[in-house]
Amino acid sequence: MDDLAVFLDRVDALVAKLEPAQQRELARKIGTEIRRRNAERIKSNTEPDGSGMAARRGKNLRRLRANGSLRAGQPFYYYGRLVSLTWVKDYGERFIGGFAAGDNSKVGVYLRSHVKLASKANKRMFRRLPMAKWLKAKTEVGSATVGFWTGSAARVAAEHQSGSRKNLPPRTVLGFSPDDxxxxEQSVIEYLAEAL
Known part of the structure; x- marks a missing residue:
């Protein structure tokens, strides 16, 4: 039996002495705070034990849109090499651009189909997952539940929580830290001291 189960067994006996309305109020208070704490951890990509979540794999590159264009100074990958041009001209299927290298400038031709841009998703995972729209706290008499119930948010959280997809490292999206x-425990003691 893990520490959380032992703790819950001890607390359940005390909470059972409260009136149903008091149990709901206590559950709401705890559920709301645990939801907030989990949302902060998800935003900062931190596991409940305080360690960082497993990083994304690869560079997470995306293709240039069919009607998209490059801007001068915009970095891009061309056959795996990072390139940044000081000037760019768009000629449909290819770009012509130049950059200064030492004392002379160089001009190059770049095929649109091989230009890859770094995705912004490289920065942080789960940017929208902790929003109240998806991460919810539900309370009933004597219980509070925090989680994702429907939609793609629930699927994404479940896949990462268990690491179920191929080569996906497990990332604990929801959990209890020792501080939680x-x-x-402290909140229940304080509430019971006031109520009983």
Whole structure:
């Protein structure tokens, strides 16, 4: 039996002495705070134990849109090499651009189909996942549940929580940190001291 289960068994006996309305109020308070704490951890890409989540794989590159264009100074990958041009001209299927290298300038031709841009998704995972629209706290008499219930957010969170997809490292999206358990214990004690 893990520490959380032992802790819950001890607390359940005390909470059972409260009126149903008091149990709902306590569950709402705890559920709201645990939801907020999990949302902060998800935003900062931190596991409940305080360690960082496993990083994304690869460079996460994306193709240039069919009608998209390059701007001068915009970095891009061409056959795996990072390139940044000081001037660019768009000629449909190819770009012509130049850059200064030492004392002379160089001009190159770049095929649109081989130009890759670094995706912004490289920066941080789960940017929208902790929004209240998807991460919700539900309370009932004597219980509070925090999680993702429907839609793509639930699927993404479940895949990362278990690492179920091929080559996907597990990332604990929802969980209890030692500070969370200590906070819950302290909140229940304070509430019981006032209510009983």
């Amino acid at each position: 358990i200590e906070w819950i």
